[in-house]
Amino acid sequence: METAKLELNGETYELPITVGSEGEIGIDIRALRGQTGAITLDSGYGNTGSCTSSITFINGEKGILRYRGYSIEDLAATSSFPEVSYLLIYGRLPTQVELDEFNHKLTYHSLIHEDIKHFFEGYPQKAPPMSVLSTIVASLTAYYPVPDDLAGQEKNIIRLMSKLKTIAAFAYKKSIGQPFMYPRNDLGFAGDFLHMMNAVPTEAYEVPPLFEKTLDLLLILHADHEQNCSTSTVRMVGSSNANLFASISAGIHALSGPLHGGANVAVIDMLERIRADGGNLQKYIGMAKDKNSGFRLMGFGHRVYKNFDPRANVIKTVSDRVLNEMGIDDPLLDIAKELERIALEDDYFVERKLFPNVDFYSGILYRAMGIPTDMFTVMFAIGRLPGWIAQWLEMRNDPKKRIYRPRQIYVGEGLRALPPIEER
Numbered sequence: 001m002e003t004a005k006l007e008l009n010g011e012t013y014e015l016p017i018t019v020g021s022e023g024e025i026g027i028d029i030r031a032l033r034g035q036t037g038a039i040t041l042d043s044g045y046g047n048t049g050s051c052t053s054s055i056t057f058i059n060g061e062k063g064i065l066r067y068r069g070y071s072i073e074d075l076a077a078t079s080s081f082p083e084v085s086y087l088l089i090y091g092r093l094p095t096q097v098e099l100d101e102f103n104h105k106l107t108y109h110s111l112i113h114e115d116i117k118h119f120f121e122g123y124p125q126k127a128p129p130m131s132v133l134s135t136i137v138a139s140l141t142a143y144y145p146v147p148d149d150l151a152g153q154e155k156n157i158i159r160l161m162s163k164l165k166t167i168a169a170f171a172y173k174k175s176i177g178q179p180f181m182y183p184r185n186d187l188g189f190a191g192d193f194l195h196m197m198n199a200v201p202t203e204a205y206e207v208p209p210l211f212e213k214t215l216d217l218l219l220i221l222h223a224d225h226e227q228n229c230s231t232s233t234v235r236m237v238g239s240s241n242a243n244l245f246a247s248i249s250a251g252i253h254a255l256s257g258p259l260h261g262g263a264n265v266a267v268i269d270m271l272e273r274i275r276a277d278g279g280n281l282q283k284y285i286g287m288a289k290d291k292n293s294g295f296r297l298m299g300f301g302h303r304v305y306k307n308f309d310p311r312a313n314v315i316k317t318v319s320d321r322v323l324n325e326m327g328i329d330d331p332l333l334d335i336a337k338e339l340e341r342i343a344l345e346d347d348y349f350v351e352r353k354l355f356p357n358v359d360f361y362s363g364i365l366y367r368a369m370g371i372p373t374d375m376f377t378v379m380f381a382i383g384r385l386p387g388w389i390a391q392w393l394e395m396r397n398d399p400k401k402r403i404y405r406p407r408q409i410y411v412g413e414g415l416r417a418l419p420p421i422e423e424r
Contacts (some may be wrong), residue, residue, distance in 0.1 A: 008036055022057055039407045050232060050404070054222045055088060055390050060304040065311065067224060068092070072293025076314045081219040082189050085386035088224055089157060089393065103188070110161040110192065112170070113143050120174045129257040129378045132171040137164065138249035146243040156244050156390055164385055165189070168197035168378045175374070190215040193382070198370070208344055211369045214322055215379075218362055221311040222380055225304075230261070230422035231256040234388045235395045236404040244392060252381050261377040264363030267299040269371050271332045274339075274344050279331075281339055290347050299360025300343060301353070311358035319361045328368050336364050 003014040004027045006037055013035055016028040024048045033039050042048045057066045065072040068087050086094045086102050094102060119139065123132055137160070144159055145152065170180050173196075181196045189213040199205035225231070233254040238247040255261035274284055287295040302309050324335060340356050343349045367375055395401060 006032075009040060011036070018052070020052070021389070022059070026267075033407070039409070041409055045232070051235065051395065051398075053227075053391070053394060054091070055394060056226045056387070058226050058304060060302075060306050063305055063308040063310050063313075064244075070223065072310050073314060076217055076220050079220065081216045081223070081383075084220050084223050086389040087159060087213055088386045104421070105158045105164045106189055107183075107192075108187050109158050110166050111272060112163050112166050116143070116167075117170070117180065120170055120180075123174060125177060127171075127175070128256075129168065129171040129175060129375055130252060130261075130381070132174070133164075133168055133378055133381060134165045134249045134252040134256070136171075137245055139254060140245040141243055144245075153244070153393070156394075160244060160248060160389065161385060165193040165382055166196065168375075168382055169193060172197055172372075172375055188212070188216075190219065194369075208326075210322060210325060214318055214365060214369065217315070217318055218365060218379070221315060221358055221362075221381035222383030224384070224390065228260070229257070230384065231388060231391050234392050238392045238395055239401065239404040241396075245387070247392050248385070248388055251384075255381055255384065256377060259290075262379045263299065263359035264366065264376045264380070265373055267336075267360050267363040268332065268367060268376075270298045271335050271339075274335055275331055279335055281335070284339075285342055285346065297339075297343065297354070299348075299363065300349065300356055302357045305357070307353055308355050309357040312356055312361055315341060315358060315361040315365070316356070319365055322365060322368055326368065330367065333364055333368060336360070 002017055004017055006013045006015060013032075015032065018026040018028050020026070029040055040048070055068065057069070058064065058240045067075060067084065068086070068091060070093075071226055075087075081085075082103050083094060083099055086099065112402065116139065117138065119136055120132070140160070140163070144156060146156065147153075166183050173180050181199045181201075183192050184195060188197055191207045194211060195205065196213060198207075227235075232246045232252040234251040237250040238244075242250075258266065274281065277283070284295065284297070287293040288297045321335075322328075340360070343354070343356070349355070362374060362379075363373075366379060367373070371379065
């Protein structure tokens with residue numbers, strides 16, 4: 001099959017076919033409007049491919065997620081977040097020497113310019129951390145040159161990768177009125193972030209190794225997810241030749257929406273609601289089955305994965321181990337575990353493949369590690385950063401790159417005469 005045929009107004013048009021490396025088929029409609037005067041209409045772009053990409057492969061029907069051809073299960077079992085970040089950004093796994101150098105750069109570029117600390121002073125204490133994160137990232141353009149050459153891009157990639165966790169931790173400390181904790185060169189990526197989040201100058205704090213390992217895993221699971229809302233935003237903004245900092249800031253804004261990055265927050269809100277209502281799980285299971293109740297089980301099912309979320313399978317085992325080993329006593333976590341058990345045994349959810357997804361487990365784990373709910377989406381952004389960078393690079397270095405410019409079908413008024421003001 002080399003072409004698809006379209007019949008329109010008695011005419012037949014042949015459209016080229018593009019086949020991906022995993023057998024995905026795309027009908028190339030780039031010449032459609034020029035040939036026919038017509039466009040396609042696809043609200044939400046659910047059936048529209050905006051690009052070709054070699055970064056991430058998803059098969060939602062089979063529950064497959066791969067970064068650069070490597071399964072998420074294998075990467076989660078054997079790799080670190082910096083190693084996966086290197087893979088996504090540079091297209092291949094690093095050697096040990098390359099990984100050591102990459103980790104060194106991430107460590108020694110993690111300080112932010114002292115002047116940027118004044119930005120935090122200008123925010124109210126309860127400013128949403130995602131708002132602070134996005135604006136500080138956008139402001140990095142004022143502090144670091146934005147050259148077009150590859151070497152210049154490399155420096156800003158390292159700067160952004162290393163500084164985002166520092167900005168995020170500072171935003172949190174600002175929100176609780178505590179002094180900023182500077183990054184430490186003797187800690188790894190995840191451990192350093194947890195230290196900056198939890199340490200205070202007057203007390204010694206040691207990062208629990210289990211928490212550090214768990215956070216590293218969570219960041220890997222969120223590192224990229226194909227052309228979702230925020231990733232498409234990064235590509236769209238970058239297509240105008242906007243710099244890396246501006247493009248990533250836009251992606252952070254897109255992720256801040258509750259329908260995208262707020263899914264794990266919605267899980268905790270749901271659990272809080274159930275607890276406040278006496279913890280009657282059967283009541284809420286019944287409501288979830290009733291289409292007229294307006295209640296949904298948050299964290300179950302996924303728009304892309306129609307079978308199971310492979311990331312949830314990875315995180316489920318870790319979730320059980322963390323909760324058991326740390327001996328955490330939290331009524332919300334108990335409700336979550338019981339809710340999961342009931343749903344997995346209920347034919348209604350099993351038949352509809354409404355299994356717990358990564359957002360269900362990640363919210364529980366973040367809570368178990370003491371990370372507050374309003375920081376959940378920030379954690380998502382830190383994990384997604386290497387994917388955004390990889391997608392931005394791929395788009396910017398594509399020789400066939402065009403500025404994004406979707407079309408529309410106009411449904412407003414036709415041409416009208418402009419009435420005088422006294423007749424309006």
